[in-house]
Amino acid sequence: MDQPSSAWAGLVSDISGARNAVEPGLRHIALYFGNHSGSSASCLQSPSLLVTRLRMAKATRANLTPRKVTAPQKTIDTFVNPQQKRDYEIRFDCPEFTCLCPMTGQPDFATIRISYVPGKLCVELKSLKLYLWSFRDKGAFHEAVTNEILQDLVVATSPRFMRILAKFNVRGGIYTSVAVEHRAIGWVAPVAVTLP
Numbered sequence: 052m053d054q055p056s057s058a059w060a061g062l063v064s065d066i067s068g069a070r071n072a073v074e075p076g077l078r079h080i081a082l083y084f085g086n087h088s089g090s091s092a093s094c095l096q097s098p099s100l101l102v103t104r105l106r107m108a109k110a111t112r113a114n115l116t117p118r119k120v121t122a123p124q125k126t127i128d129t130f131v132n133p134q135q136k137r138d139y140e141i142r143f144d145c146p147e148f149t150c151l152c153p154m155t156g157q158p159d160f161a162t163i164r165i166s167y168v169p170g171k172l173c174v175e176l177k178s179l180k181l182y183l184w185s186f187r188d189k190g191a192f193h194e195a196v197t198n199e200i201l202q203d204l205v206v207a208t209s210p211r212f213m214r215i216l217a218k219f220n221v222r223g224g225i226y227t228s229v230a231v232e233h234r235a236i237g238w239v240a241p242v243a244v245t246l247p
Contacts, residue, residue: 123185127207128178132169138211138241141173142166148183152222153190160220161193163200167213170235174208193219197229211238 145163152159163183167174182203186196197217205213212234219227 121181123187124178124181125185125203126178127182127203128175129172129208130175132171132173135169135171138168140166140168143174143176143179145179145183148186148217150186150196151188151190153192156190159193159222162218163197164216164218165200165204165213166216167204167208168211168238168240170209170211172208174204193217193227193229198231201231201233205233209235211235212240 143163143165145165148161148163150159150161151157165174165179183200189196191199197215200217201213201215204210204215210233212232214230214232217229219229
């Protein structure tokens with residue numbers, strides 16, 4: 052084994068020592084490249100190469116860090132409408148919706164467009180994504196799944212108005228679109244303003 056020069060040893064120490072408290076594995080890598088010859092000989096002559104390899108090792112380890120796994124859910128989370136005195140529209144386009152054909156078991160793909168005027172509550176987006184994901188393995192007719200989504204969102208948020216338009220991809224040479232609406236009792240839509 053070749054011994055690193057004092058200048059090189061100092062660089063290795065500086066690089067690894069600064070990270071030693073939070074990244075002890077990098078110190079081991081730095082010492083390996085600093086003390087071994089052969090395929091690592093170029094590292095002994097190029098401090099920048101060592102730094103690059105240290106960064107690669109750090110990135111690799113970061114990419115392998117376990118992450119919290121999400122899963123489909125049937126609950127829809129909400130948050131308080133920040134402007135309850137005003138009627139305004141919120142729109143979501145969800146182009147990756149999938150469910151299963153109840154007749155064949157093959158996947159159906161659709162874009163779900165949700166438009167609503169919130170009451171006291173608004174839909175939280177991550178829970179909406181996980182809710183829509185819950186239909187992926189469920190067999191449902193287009194009409195049934197669109198009405199089910201509307202009903203669940205209305206129960207969760209009690210909106211003043213909500214419309215869902217489900218535009219399904221072609222099946223058997225036919226495109227299907229299903230539109231359903233909910234309007235709260237007593238709610239009157241504001242007059243539309245047309246600008247010149």
